[in-house]
Amino acid sequence: MQEELINQSKALGLENDVFFFGRRDDIPYLLSISDIFVLPTLMENQPLSVIEAQISGKAVIASDVGGVPEIIEHGITGVLSPAGDEQMLTMHINYLLENEPYMKNLGFNAQKWGLEHWSPDKAVQKVLGVYENAIFKKRNK
Structure with a gap:
């Protein structure tokens, strides 16, 4: 289209x-020159683009679909907008643009949350945990 x-x-x-x-x-450069990241999707699972925006410390506005509400806490680490509701999406964008301290606070919270949940070290630890759990269960059969 x-x-x-x-x-x-x-x-x-x-x-x-x-x-x-x-x-x-x-993408890191584009995020660095952006104020807000907006993902008005109708269907999504765990969008890498939102994760990248979070780690970059950007305020995120995304549709409340699929797994998105699991990675954005509305009003704390970002803004969830009803999927397909253009008026509400516009209202959210305008509100963040008019309220820079709130926008920056969302970005700060998103970055903190993103680094805690999406860091490479955390990912390695989670994978190791899965293997350790599998080995433990196998040994105790």
Whole structure:
């Protein structure tokens, strides 16, 4: 739908405000120059993009679908918006843009939570725990 969306953004006079980047390999850079990360998805499990935004310390607004509510605590580590509700999504974006201290606090909390839950060291420890548990169960059969 890229071509249709590009035409729509031009028709609405938004061509200087809406960008279609396509595939990118510089996500950390893009996050570093962003204020808010928005994921208005209709279906999602555990979005890596939200995890990257959290670790980068960005305020995240995402749809309340799938596993997203498990990684965002509404009002604490981000904002959950009803899937498909464009008006509520717009309200959330505008609220964060107008309330910078709150936006920055969400980003700080998200980063703290993300580093606690998504760090490579934690991931290795969790995998080791799975193996240790399996070995323990096997030995005690």
